Amino acid sequence: VVPAPYHSLYGPQDFLPVVRTEAERQTDHPVLGAFMNAPVANAFSRDDIREKVLRAYMGLIKQIDDQMGKLFQHLEDTGRMQDTMIVLTSDHGDYLGDHWLGEKMFFHDTSVKVPLIVYDPSTEADATRGTVCDALIEQIDLLPTFVEVAGGKAQDLDHILEGHSLRPILNG
Structure with missing residues (x-):
């Protein structure tokens, strides 16, 4: 459910073109074929369904953006913006057709x-501030990063942390 006004902010003129070809449908791979013929895939193959979902999807992203603006304003108003790392990510993307x-x-x-997306207010991150990095990382790298940012050391924990701190990437 997408609340107003977000449910109606976007339409087909705002959508990226769907990435698919008829040749992709001609697969003899049993697993790929099964997924392509699943109800959710069949639904997203229909432009009318895809349009409804994309309207909602993009509206929810806008709602998140607006709420992040409120969070940032609160952090500014309370003097916490310069000592708060903010990390935005997702666990996976969606095909959406x-x-x-x-x-x-x-x-x-x-x-x-x-x-x-990482906002790191520390001066150590000045060298990379505002840049884009295409390094391959995994979500498993986030926890060691958070431990290090908080001043801890992975080896001092009563748990084995897999992954690697992203501080070298964040700090340049």
């Missing part, structure tokens, strides 16, 4: 390439 698929099934970029 690309490649004749509906959700998160395979390893196309649309499914596995997710955003990781």
Whole structure:
């Protein structure tokens, strides 16, 4: 459910074109074929369904953006913006009809390439502030990063942390 006004902010003129070809449907791979013929994939293959979902999806992203603005304002008003790291990410992308698929099934970029946006107010991050990095990272790298940012050391924890701190990337 997407609340007003977000449910009606976007329309087809705002959507990126769907990424799919008829040739993709001609697969003899049993697993891929099964996913392409699943109800969710069939639904997203219909432009009318895709349009409804994309309106909602984009509206929800706008709602998140607006709420993040309120959070940032609160952090500014309370003097906490300069000592708060903010990380935005997702666990996976969604096909939304690309490649004749509906959700998160395979390893196309649309499914596995997710955003990781980091606001790091520390002076150590000045060298990379405002830049884009295309390094391959995993979500498992976030916890060691948070431990290090908070002044801890992974080896001092009563738990093995897999992954690696992203501080070298964040600090340049």
